[in-house]
Amino acid sequence: xxxxxxxxxxxxxxxxxxxxxxxxxxxxxxxxxxxxxxxxxxxxxxxxxxxxxxxxxxxxxxxxxxxxxxxxxxxxxxxxxxxxxxxxxxxxxxxxxxxxxxxxxxxxx
Numbered sequence: 001x002x003x004x005x006x007x008x009x010x011x012x013x014x015x016x017x018x019x020x021x022x023x024x025x026x027x028x029x030x031x032x033x034x035x036x037x038x039x040x041x042x043x044x045x046x047x048x049x050x051x052x053x054x055x056x057x058x059x060x061x062x063x064x065x066x067x068x069x070x071x072x073x074x075x076x077x078x079x080x081x082x083x084x085x086x087x088x089x090x091x092x093x094x095x096x097x098x099x100x101x102x103x104x105x106x107x108x109x
Contacts, residue, residue, distance in 0.1 A: 043077040
């Protein structure tokens with residue numbers, strides 16, 4: 001099946017998706033999950049870059065330091081990426097993600 005990689009994804013993410021598509025035969029619903037994982041990765045990187053530039057705190061209207069809103073964006077996007085990757089259950093390495101789920105995930109030994 002031919003999948004069209006969305007152009008709004010960053011170049012490194014599009015290359016990563018191309019590599020996954022070369023290594024795995026994905027159904028359309030898997031491809032959608034993979035695309036969402038790529039979007040989550042890109043969003044977390046955008047937030048990370050913003051935080052590197054602006055810092056992890058920002059002044060509120062009274063001048064008191066508060067947590068930068070991009071902290072939550074980065075955290076939520078990283079979690080979404082890891083969960084989507086785990087849901088895909090691919091045996092593929094990805095930065096900052098947990099290993100994919102296995103059939104015995106959560107089983108007691």
